[in-house]
Amino acid sequence: MTTPTALIIAVDGPAASGKGTIARALARRFDLPHLDTGKLYRATGLAVRLAGLDPADAAAAAAAARQLDPALLDDPDLMSGENAQAASIVSAHPAVRAALLETQRAFAAQPGGAVLDGRDIGTVIAPHAPAKLFVTAAPEVRAGRRHAELSANGFAQDFASVLADILARDARDSGRADAPLRRADDAALLDTSDLAIDTAVQRAIRLVEAALLRDGQQ
Ligand code: DC
Numbered sequence: 001m002t003t004p005t006a007l008i009i010a011v012d013g014p015a016a017s018g019k020g021t022i023a024r025a026l027a028r029r030f031d032l033p034h035l036d037t038g039k040l041y042r043a044t045g046l047a048v049r050l051a052g053l054d055p056a057d058a059a060a061a062a063a064a065a066r067q068l069d070p071a072l073l074d075d076p077d078l079m080s081g082e083n084a085q086a087a088s089i090v091s092a093h094p095a096v097r098a099a100l101l102e103t104q105r106a107f108a109a110q111p112g113g114a115v116l117d118g119r120d121i122g123t124v125i126a127p128h129a130p131a132k133l134f135v136t137a138a139p140e141v142r143a144g145r146r147h148a149e150l151s152a153n154g155f156a157q158d159f160a161s162v163l164a165d166i167l168a169r170d171a172r173d174s175g176r177a178d179a180p181l182r183r184a185d186d187a188a189l190l191d192t193s194d195l196a197i198d199t200a201v202q203r204a205i206r207l208v209e210a211a212l213l214r215d216g217q218q
Pocket of ligand 1: 042091092
């Protein structure tokens with residue numbers, strides 16, 4: 001008899017694709033702990049900015065990632081547009097990715113399983129995950145969502161600059177040499193462009209159930 005693999009659900013995709021909302025809903029549905037791995041890169045970017053250093057400085061960013069202050073994960077500036085760009089810049093340094101790798105792998109390796117969302121969960125952090133989703137949406141749709149979210153959180157930014165930021169992040173996150181954003185060969189694609197969030201969540205649950213059935217977990 002083979003032992004089923006742990007219930008690890010990998011959710012990857014570009015900025016504002018809906019992957020965070022979907023990952024949280026999957027964690028509730030399957031009763032699993034959830035890690036938003038983007039927050040680790042955001043906290044690293046924020047630490048560099050608070051120290052008055054340049055996110056493009058690989059040594060400074062790697063040092064920040066190695067001594068990450070957990071309090072930064074709750075900082076109000078973590079989710080700002082400016083900090084998103086800093087996160088994207090620090091995340092391209094291989095030494096930053098190496099410094100954050102173990103935390104993410106350990107989270108994924110919890111005995112009961114876990115849900116992780118990010119850019120490289122299905123390809124690098126948990127390539128053995130039995131269920132993988134790649135969540136995407138058209139850039140204009142993602143910019144509209146991010147614009148609404150930023151406004152609701154008190155970060156004023158016009159739509160055109162939110163769209164430009166999203167396109168810049170897409171290019172940087174997909175174009176970097178180390179662990180670029182890409183769909184794992186065995187990840188199910190979920191395009192949320194025309195879907196209300198509830199529908200997207202229901203589809204994600206069905207895709208995960210189908211993947212687990214194939215894996216012999218249900
Ligand atoms: O998911 P997010 O928008 O909060 O992520 C912020 C940045 O962090 C993103 O532009 C790229 C980087 N990131 C990454 O490189 N790898 C991950 N697994 C998660 C995020």
